[in-house]
Amino acid sequence: MEPDAVRRGERVHHGGEPDPDVLDFSANVNTRMPDGVDAVYRDALERSRRYPDDEYPDFRAAAAEYAGCDPEQIVPTPGGLAAIRLAIEVSLEAGDQALVPAPSFAEYAREVRLQGAEPEFVAHDRLLGADPAEYDLAIACTPNNPTGDAYDPDALRAFADDCAAAGTPLLVDEAFLGFTDRPSLAGREGAIVARSLTKLFGLPGLRAGFAVATGERRDDLATARRAWNLGTPAAAVGAHCLRDGGFVAETRERVAAERERLREELAGEFDLHASDAPFLLLDCGDRNVDAVLDRAREEGVALRDARTFRGLDSHVRVAVKDRDANDRLLEVLADG
Missing domain, CATH: 3.90.1150.10 (Aspartate Aminotransferase, domain 1)
Structure with a gap:
């Protein structure tokens, strides 16, 4: 910052x-919340007397199956907002400009500003018509908060491709996507997807989520994240919930x-x-x-x-x- x-x-x-x-x-x-959470949490609490495995293999496998991507593309985070912050931290520096939807989640603009960068606000329903080459980062939220409308999947994929061609990272917040049957952008080249377990699984206090990215963007996220950034109970309960189709x-x-x-x-x-x-x-x-x-x-x-x-x-x-x-x-x- x-x-x-x-x-x-x-x-x-x-x-x-x-x-x-x-x-x-x-x-x-x-x-x-899913059945069995209490038992999973109690077992994980006992195992919390040791540091967690910093690779989080079980959580990453469950998250990858849930999001439809490769486990190597999963970067565990303590909540979806932590994934958003991590993505913005590795994408922006002072003086940069970020394309930000409005009205939308206020933390996007706050995190951009904390990096010394400037948010450029665009109406959320016109965001996919912007030229990503004019920005150092583009941010989309689907379904959008607070309006609730989701982007057309084909239009969002096309915008992601435009961002990749321009070399502009695209951060897609899919915190509420699990309430729909729309496909995730997880694993698409150039995109960073932020996912949360808070909303869908009814566990806001657990603080579990993940980011998904490919190539150098994934490597940057994996390097920058804090060690042991997901507690043992959060990782265990998260994996349990993600597998409950x-x-x-x-x-x-x-x-x-x-x-x-x-x-x-x-x-x-x-x-x-x-x-x-x-x-x-x-x-x-x-x-x-x-x-x-x-x-x-x-x-x-x-x-x-x-x-x-x-x-x-x-x-x-x-x-x-x-x-x-x-x-x-x-x-x-x-x-x-």
């Missing part, structure tokens, strides 16, 4: 409600059905953005956003203030949870 840039930097706002008595719709995390399939079906139900129920009250993700972006229109947020909070429900995303000034974001919780959300928003 560039020291002066760090001193100028600041933290960014995220969802997540620390009060266990509040129903949290501000964070997009699966309400369920039945859980993934059930989650996709359940979330898609509940998302559609919420969309239909809320369509008369809010303008909704189309979504392939486990959340919906609601435009409050003439409603006072603070009043919507405060009213929900009074009823024990936390919503995500989406005004913290660049370019949004009248929006909230709500997670898609289980049916009972979603029913409660509908009651609160109807009363508001």
